[in-house]
Amino acid sequence: MPANALSPMLGTLPSPPPQVVQADGSPASGRYAGCIERIDWRGLAAAQQRSALWRRLHHKRWQYVGISHEAFFIGLAIVDVGWTCTAFAYFFDRRSRQLLVDWSQDGLPGLQCRVSDAPVLGAQAHFKGFGAKLDLKHVAPQLMALNVQIPGLQLQAKIDLAQAARLLLAIGPIEQGGGLAHATQKSSALALSGRLHVKGQSYALDGATACLDASNGLLSRHTDWRWASAHRADVGFNLQSGYFGANENALWLDGQLIPLGAAHFEFDTQQPLSPWRVWTADGLLDLQFTPEGARQQDRNLLIAASHYVQPIGCFKGWVKLSAHAPARKVEQLLGVTEDHQSTW
Template sequence: MVQLAGPPAEVVSSGAPATGRYAGRIARIDWRALSGPFQRSWLWRRLHHKRWQYVGLGNDELFIGLAIVDLGWTCTAFAYVFDRRSKSLLANWRQDGLPSLQCKVSDRPLNGCKAWFRGPGASLSLQHQQATDSLSLSVQTGEMQLQADLSLAEAAPILLAIGPIEHGAAHATQKTPALSVKGQLHVKGQTYSLDQAVASVDSSNGLLARNTDWRWACAHSPEMGFNLQSGYFGSNENALWLHGALIPLGAARFEFDPKRPLEPWRISTADGLLDLSFSPEGARQEDRNLIIAASHYIQPIGTFSGMVRASLDAPAHQVKGLLGVTEDHQSRW
């Protein structure tokens, strides 16, 4: 089983991205030291610098997905609640805003992180609480109110992935394993405890290409979880968490029908360490065309079943009914 090194001090080394997968948290993602073939003008960086904080949070009743996204020239945020029993969205909110004025995603991905969005009738925030080593999450919209603390203190090793981007410059992301949750959600006149929920966080920061696309899968429980991506970042962020160990995975293959994304998916890795089927229960989706920018996005929510293993000679670990999401996303931004 491959052991990942600890994170570098900076995401840039000798003018280039400090390419690799690491186990642990980095203090800051700062691209200003890029030079040579990775150097870009101030205006290019302003238009291409993308930062986001995404949180997925679920239990037997619900799945909640939300994000705060700073696109450089604009910003957006969304939050939704999916009822797993009725297989329908109880809330589905989204709003755009002006960067710095209505939205900010700091360059600190987890330690010291601060992300917020404020718009008419809505506010979202995700902030690190150093005293408890937790992330304080707040969502207030006309449809839902959520307050929760996501504990980093006892989490398994957190993935850091850094690498170059074709037609862009560089990208870095921190992906957490399962995080324990304390909090509650109020939606549709009902209050739900989130104390038995499991959360995961995707904190990403990069100088990306004008056209960016990806397929993504993510699911977590206290015993095991995974993060898989095929697209703009290659296999850099593919990883498995198994009984507290962080294991890098090979290239991911997503087999699904883009025209029928609520039919079953199959997801596997080239190294033979993961082979799963995904059964969607429902989805949040959105297609937008703003002339200068456009996006196609669908995030099915459902369960994974199949097999994972720590190495080719290790016994298979059976996966059954593991809650998570997949995603098919294309952006011109």
């Protein structure tokens, strides 16, 4: 399958390069519309100046899936941080505004966990732990399969890539000390089918949408970011402020992929369930976010630490196709924000 065969829509961004590293050993920095076959950093000149142990410990890969439904939101991820791995999954019930399932587990990379260098086409990510299994893989030219079996939640789903708007590919240097380079593939809203069983309740996934986030980089030991993501068929966006700068900031509007400028996050770090404002410096997005609940975790393992809060809620405000285009009203757009500091 050609790297850009998911959709005929090109948007305003160029097609991806064949590799994330250029012939001169520098990252192929930029934002692109489409899929890359692999994220392979072996030719990165700056990485060759570091030891094999450094490369192993600083190479981070993850696959994240967000699932939006009028009644619930599901977030899950499989993360390989080089020296360990982890997985999490949660189910947020929008009616009760509670996390009915909040599961996470650590494991051994290579034995219990694997995240491939193929981000979408050919992707394989799995985690197998005590009483738990998560598996995401590309199973057909335009189809991905997701299987989650954890205490309290069982999910079998197919993610349809056939009608997907162009995925964003972002490649660039790390903007925090100690890291080298990073690449990520982000999707807009993807059609979903399958079944979900949670706490004795059963749901059909028809009508729900999924978004994918496949990331791979040589990152700093101390990595911080703020993030926002929300997607449905007509409008979606991805915003990040922190270690990767504005590289992955993008808007999907009626299937068109539009790069965005630097993102700004205004919120109370002590009260993350109070309203947030997110906006971009180019004047193309200005949204208010009202949290309905949150998943959060604080861990300090001496050699590693993490402060993490991911509120779930709805965005409203406006977006623009271009600086001189009329503002497009946004209401009741379900998604998440995140404040994350990691030592890993």
